Amino acid sequence: MKGRTNARRGPGKRVAVLGAGSWGTTFAKILADGGADVVLWARRPELAREIQEAKRNSDYLPGVNLPLGLRSTSRLDLALAGAEQVFVSVPSQSLRENLKVIAPHLHAEAIVVSLMKGVEKGTGLRMSEVIAEVLTIDPSQIAVISGPNLALEIAKEQPTAAVVSSTSLETAQAVASLATNRYFRSFVNTDVIGTEFGGVLKNLIAVAIGIVDGVGYGENTKASIITRGLVEMTDFAVAYGAHPETLSGLAGLGDLIATSQSPLSRNNTAGRLLGQGYHLNDVVKQMQQTTEGLASVGPVLELARAKGVEMPIVEQVRQVLAGTLDPKDIAPHLTTDDEPQGERTLDGQAQGGSALRRALKRTLDQLRHGGRSAAGDRP
Numbered sequence: 001m002k003g004r005t006n007a008r009r010g011p012g013k014r015v016a017v018l019g020a021g022s023w024g025t026t027f028a029k030i031l032a033d034g035g036a037d038v039v040l041w042a043r044r045p046e047l048a049r050e051i052q053e054a055k056r057n058s059d060y061l062p063g064v065n066l067p068l069g070l071r072s073t074s075r076l077d078l079a080l081a082g083a084e085q086v087f088v089s090v091p092s093q094s095l096r097e098n099l100k101v102i103a104p105h106l107h108a109e110a111i112v113v114s115l116m117k118g119v120e121k122g123t124g125l126r127m128s129e130v131i132a133e134v135l136t137i138d139p140s141q142i143a144v145i146s147g148p149n150l151a152l153e154i155a156k157e158q159p160t161a162a163v164v165s166s167t168s169l170e171t172a173q174a175v176a177s178l179a180t181n182r183y184f185r186s187f188v189n190t191d192v193i194g195t196e197f198g199g200v201l202k203n204l205i206a207v208a209i210g211i212v213d214g215v216g217y218g219e220n221t222k223a224s225i226i227t228r229g230l231v232e233m234t235d236f237a238v239a240y241g242a243h244p245e246t247l248s249g250l251a252g253l254g255d256l257i258a259t260s261q262s263p264l265s266r267n268n269t270a271g272r273l274l275g276q277g278y279h280l281n282d283v284v285k286q287m288q289q290t291t292e293g294l295a296s297v298g299p300v301l302e303l304a305r306a307k308g309v310e311m312p313i314v315e316q317v318r319q320v321l322a323g324t325l326d327p328k329d330i331a332p333h334l335t336t337d338d339e340p341q342g343e344r345t346l347d348g349q350a351q352g353g354s355a356l357r358r359a360l361k362r363t364l365d366q367l368r369h370g371g372r373s374a375a376g377d378r379p
Ligand SMILES: NC(=O)C1=CN([C@@H]2O[C@H](COP(=O)(O)OP(=O)(O)OC[C@H]3O[C@@H](n4cnc5c(N)ncnc54)[C@H](O)[C@@H]3O)[C@@H](O)[C@H]2O)C=CC1
Pocket: 019, 020, 021, 022, 023, 024, 043, 044, 060, 089, 090, 091, 092, 094, 098, 115, 116, 117, 118, 149, 150, 151, 152, 288, 289, 290, 292
């Protein structure tokens, strides 16, 4: 299904959003409020009917009025007919099976955009990689969107930014121009690896923050875990080819702050319940919505091991989930470490040793690029 990207811009462009959970529905609203002609696919016919007729999704977005022009259907073929951009927002572990059903209805030149923040269990693939593998489309037809994007806040039209990433800047810009309105601003970059991994990894740190919150620890513990967590995120993503700047942008630090602070975050909430002593099985039962971090811990640690990246916080999250670590013992470092460690990332992997040296290099790069980082979030 190879084809050129369609970079035509402007209002009225026909797009589809697949998955009518909290993020899919919110994103459909973002696009419709930006002027696109949006059809939202819901698995359940009764949900599609509620969105189509009452302009409400009361299960996922209580109290939110959806745009009058937003249409919804439970028929994939109708949702995809004529769609030039297709935004996918289903649980990461269900993406592959969903794509197989989507494929026959997809326009050959359609741009496919992942809104998801997980990696596939078993393969360790990022969502854009699963899309490329199953749909066999050109990477220039694939984009991902990430950032500090708690759905309910955006559905209430609170001003927010995100980053659209594609190996093709033209594609990223075409998507960003549709995913922009008075309360939502999309920036662009071409660092798909960093943008996607930022979204995956911050979920794991948000679970850790939730755990210490549930235990009753205060701001020092949380700030230490956020800061050291960002080092783990950066080391990991850079080892897989990401630009470090991306991890200090919206898709990294930005999303980490939002998700770690907010009770709206499902990852943070799941962590808090674990910290309060609930068993993982009960937490999973209680979470009505997708909690990607719980499924990503295993594959992320496998990927980290493959590159020799140390992730002490993520490792401790795994142990708490497995019931082998008491939540009150979780810390911004492995408590089994005897020797004092330097506050630095892995030499060579994070392009240049210490955190200070990287910060200096970043500042110099920004000066060289006229105040803007080459790989950072661009409007
Ligand atoms: N909710 C949020 O604030 C944000 C979520 N995301 C990401 O968006 C993705 C989707 O998350 P949400 O919309 O929040 O989840 P959700 O749990 O609210 O909704 C998931 C939707 O996918 C549908 N679905 C389709 N196939 C499915 C299957 N085989 N199994 C289960 N559900 C299936 C469900 O019916 C449901 O409508 C996740 O990767 C999440 O990390 C990203 C940014 C913000």
